[in-house]
Amino acid sequence: MEFFCQSLLLLLITLIASICILQKRKLSGTKTLPPGSFGWPLAGETYQFLFNKIEHFLHDRLQKHSSEIFKTKLLGEPTVVLCGPGANKFISMNEPKVVKVWYLKTQRRFFNLPDQPPHAAAKPNQGAVASAPVKILGFLKPEGLVRYMGRKIESITHQHFIKHWEGKTELKVYPLVKDFSFALAYQFYLGIDAPHHVSKFGSRFDDLYSGIYSVPVYFPGSAYYRALRAASAIRIEIQCVIKEKIDALSKGEVMDDLLAHIVGAELSGKYVPKIEISNVIMGLMNSSYIPIAITLAFMIKQIGQRLDIYQKILSEHVDVIRSKGSGAALDWDSIQKMKYTWAVAQETMRLYPTAPGAFREAVEDITFEGFTIPKGWKIFWAVMGTNKNPNYFDEPESFDPTRFEKNVPAPYTFIPFGAGPRSCPGKDYTRFVILTFIHNLITKFKWEVVLPGEKVHGALIPIPAEGIPIRLHSL
Template identity: 40%
Template sequence: MDPFILYSLAFGVVYICIYLIFFIPKQYKNLPPGSSGWPILGENMDMFYSSPEKFIHGRMKKYSSQVFKTSLVGEKIAVFCGTSGNKFLFSNENKLLTTWWPQSLTKPLMCPTQSQNTLRELALLNREFLREILKPENLKQFIPFMDSMARDHLNQEWLPFKEVKIYPLAKKYTFSLGCKLFLSIEDFRHVKKLSDPFVLVTSGIFSVPINLPGTPYNRAIKGGKMVREELLRVIRERKKNEENFNDLLSRLMSFSDENGEFMNDEEICNNIVGLLVASYDTTSAAITFVLKYLAELPIIFNEVHREQMEIAKSKGRGELLNWDDIQKMKYSWNVACEAIRLIPPAQGAFREAITDFTFGGFTIPKGWKTLWNVYSTHKNPKYFPEPEKFDPCRFEGSGPAPYSFVPFGGGPRMCPGKEYARLETLVFIHNVVSNFKLEKLVPHEKIIYQSSPVPVNGLPVRIQPHGN
């Protein structure tokens, strides 16, 4: 045989072997049951049009109560369910799984210079740095600011009116507070310059990443660009300013790692963006739905009002709330927990498998994304008898079973802003309940889902000052 032909055949065999080994996807047996939905779109539309809760429960019933597969945000997803699923994901962080965020979230929000690897490093920084500055002992100083801003907000946006819409006002308050505490920005026009594009971002960050004119993802890209440009401008101006500020931005600018290296402007921006998104979306949703139930349930409202008035009567004229006051709001926090059990502000979070592993007898391949969710446990009668009943007593004593109540996640990746959200929610409840009675104006208002649940009419209520 001609040597050239022989060498060609040998080369062809080697090439085919390499191709089969490295480029043909590995065939896995016993993948989780489920559906991938439509090409490209996956099951995004099914999930958000039917509501995440119905989507999760329907597929648990159809496929598996432990784990099922789907396709969301352009990725293959294994959805883990139940307390065992929550425990598994929370306990295997950095062992079997690592941080992962959808492109529909990272591309609009994060500075373009940040790669996915850098985002993972950033997540480690968040856990170490943000947990430190958001610890309860470090947040105590924020409580009087929260209270003062809540009072001003109610005087300007509530008191002059007989009827208000709670949801947009809660978003306005939480975002303004975030701008004040994180960036020392108070001017209304400057706050609005940041908040307006955030509306575009949060409505598209969990959509299919199709960047075509008119799509939610396209609007999120445009909004995110405006937010980043404004934040980078604020950061650069702060570096030129010799004035001392006691806010998160100053602490981020002065923070250095073990090698003595400081964060660059883009890294600082990414940290600020993450906190603003959380304070703008999830906390405002939590406040909204706590007030929804207080407006619906007079007996619950009266108990919260009694607790808050005892605190108010113990204060001097004009004296602001402090840490000790917050610790007395035990029943009010139980009410808040029950509200976010029934209508969770956040639906869950993603991880990425860094190796093949099994769960519930099913194989989860390396590279697959995973999702833990609140819906498989929050209304499970095994953990919450009469799950649709509003009962704050569930949170007395030791509270619900481990891994059953997970609005803030769990394990190493538990939301570092949990305590901040608790303080902000309780301070706002104190001010509203101490001043007003609430009456819902749309009895059966529909709730739709974007990145958080949204009342379609904005939760309009009639307000009546106490004593009138």
């Protein structure tokens, strides 16, 4: 019996080894592939990617292979990970010529993106769908933000502080800024400020966001299951709002939210079907509110731990008030004067990145740094891979906003909003919201951090374990 078990085990090991060897030969052929490992059969290194901290996943392999390019297998796909300024420049300058966007199965299902074979020709109507984000860029640029939403963003921020901060002596920052960011997104994108709408769909969007980097296994209770149900409910909600917008606009009502802006274009025959509008809006909302909340939370923590940073930011904002006049609304000129505050925000994004990277696909065989990336292989573009690299940032673990004031980082070493034709369209919105919030906070309160050594959870995005509790003092 023991001999039989040992023989069976040996046979199993031999079979697995044979599968790995055959797979490697099939994938590599005669090409000089990057160093790396495809991991386990079928699973590859998906578990390590999804459930270990992303910076550890990258660091361990970069150290092992002494290269900023390595191969792996993620989500069933042979994948090359690119990490470094050269890679950042290469991807941003060669899209869509030699690389194109590739969506995870979760993204395709949640946002109704085309689930076509990798090299199939685009369907006739996909050009219009792909152009949808381009047509709204004017609304998301500084002049559009100030024109349509400047006073509303400041008003919502002001009301948030009255309701949740004033009169408090202790509070947890992260839950509050997350609620604020979501309520603002609801107003900005949908034109809705009704609290019951916001509270009803806040948890839905949380489920959707959590499901993006999940294993796409559909069973009750799984992150994918919850996210798929949330996406369906959100889409129905947005389409109801679209119908309301169409009815209101047809009656001559004036509305200045992003959805009304898009629906107005659609009514004049210049846009895309309503289902695509709902997908675009849902995608924009999903990608904006959590990153803003994370950046604000950790930024507030760092300011509360460093009196020198607090004093310098306060001085800058007092100067802004003096120059624009007390009571006057913030405009883009005021935002531009908050240079040090934005440097603090950038340093926060460097240490606590909210976007680990993005997937692309090789349109043709690519030669990069002497290695071949075969046509059809997936590329994980690790945009945050340079953030804590000592080759690009001195003392990378220290919080030092001056690195963004004086000798700014070298090109392509820090790209929190991506780079190239698909860089984040909401970067100006993010800047406007963060700086407006800090302006209201720093001119009203001083605070201390209760748990300086609070742990940070999350594999792909950082989440404060205890919500960043602080003690608050009114000025």
